[in-house]
Amino acid sequence: MNFLEITYHPIGIIYSPFKDIEGVPIQPSAAQGIKGTIKIKEEFIDGLKDLDGFSHIILVYHFHLSKEYSLSVVPFMDDTLHGVFATRAPKRPNAIGISIVKLIKIENNILHIENIDIVDGTPLLDIKPFVREFDDLKEYRKGWLSERINLLKEIKSDKRFK
Amino acid sequence: MNFLEITYHPIGIIYSPFKDIEGVPIQPSAAQGIKGTIKIKEEFIDGLKDLDGFSHIILVYHFHLSKEYSLSVVPFMDDTLHGVFATRAPKRPNAIGISIVKLIKIENNILHIENIDIVDGTPLLDIKPFVREFDDLKEYRKGWLSERINLLKEIKSDKRFK
Numbered sequence: 001m002n003f004l005e006i007t008y009h010p011i012g013i014i015y016s017p018f019k020d021i022e023g024v025p026i027q028p029s030a031a032q033g034i035k036g037t038i039k040i041k042e043e044f045i046d047g048l049k050d051l052d053g054f055s056h057i058i059l060v061y062h063f064h065l066s067k068e069y070s071l072s073v074v075p076f077m078d079d080t081l082h083g084v085f086a087t088r089a090p091k092r093p094n095a096i097g098i099s100i101v102k103l104i105k106i107e108n109n110i111l112h113i114e115n116i117d118i119v120d121g122t123p124l125l126d127i128k129p130f131v132r133e134f135d136d137l138k139e140y141r142k143g144w145l146s147e148r149i150n151l152l153k154e155i156k157s158d159k160r161f162k
Numbered sequence: 163m164n165f166l167e168i169t170y171h172p173i174g175i176i177y178s179p180f181k182d183i184e185g186v187p188i189q190p191s192a193a194q195g196i197k198g199t200i201k202i203k204e205e206f207i208d209g210l211k212d213l214d215g216f217s218h219i220i221l222v223y224h225f226h227l228s229k230e231y232s233l234s235v236v237p238f239m240d241d242t243l244h245g246v247f248a249t250r251a252p253k254r255p256n257a258i259g260i261s262i263v264k265l266i267k268i269e270n271n272i273l274h275i276e277n278i279d280i281v282d283g284t285p286l287l288d289i290k291p292f293v294r295e296f297d298d299l300k301e302y303r304k305g306w307l308s309e310r311i312n313l314l315k316e317i318k319s320d321k322r323f324k
Contacts, residue, residue: 004171004172006171006172006224006285008169008258009167046234047233047248048248049248053248053303053308055302055303056297056302058260071206083212084209085210085288088291093288094171096170098290100299102301115298125258126258129248131250131304132304133189134191134250136191137292140294141216142217144215
């Protein structure tokens with residue numbers, strides 16, 4: 001097995017109303033209408049061409065406030081332990097986060113976005129267009145979340161992953 | 163703006179029938195029934211608990227065959243230039259790939275998956291459960307792909323991003 005080290009450099013920074021890890025909506029669908037911006041480094045502006053045709057974009061970012069990881073976590077959406085890879089908890093072996101947000105407009109190197117469930121100042125690693133047809137989602141099951149998904153809009157993050 | 167460097171270590175390796183960058187299906191929905199496996203490093207096995215309840219998982223991986231990047235690319239799905247962030251092309255400033263694949267079963271540290279559009283030997287960075295309800299996808303638009311999406315199952319990757 002390959003044990004190489006992989007190094008990335010942020011392409012920009014995500015700005016949001018959430019100054020702290022506590023009180024953040026759990027996922028974009030629980031963050032409807034919450035606005036933020038992304039400042040892309042000037043050197044990458046040409047990479048944004050035609051992105052504005054997409055209504056939704058996938059943000060890939062680094063959970064910069066997560067310093068360690070646990071393999072077993074009690075996620076915000078439950079009160080029992082699950083393997084970290086069966087959750088979206090931020091304290092992961094590689095602290096990578098993904099959110100699909102709504103793209104409102106692009107002005108030069110500033111992206112205006114909505115439905116943001118991300119802490120202010122988060123380093124952005126990549127942007128991809130969201131394309132529904134790329135995924136084959138037949139026979140969908142959602143595991144331990146089946147009984148809990150109705151709580152999504154009630155629950156906010158707390159201090160547990162600080 | 164924050165210019166820090168972010169280092170990750172693979173949690174495992176993805177194995178697939180695609181030994182080369184050429185001829186790979188463009189996305190999971192064009193790779194239906196194509197089987198692969200993931201070998202997770204032994205030290206992370208506890209993180210897989212309860213993952214088997216989910217039918218679909220999000221793989222976050224490193225495009226290890228992409229050595230450089232371009233900000234303007236002609237993606238497999240088109241014949242004109244687009245900003246790289248408006249495409250899923252592998253030659254990105256941070257060569258991170260995302261695929262939602264079907265999880266068939268887990269045996270110890272081996273995940274059996276289906277709908278795989280990933281090159282054999284790809285280093286895996288993270289696994290997340292796919293949860294449809296986490297994303298708010300109203301008013302969906304797919305930009306330059308609107309006119310091209312019907313080609314998804316006909317087109318395979320070629321040498322352009324080698």
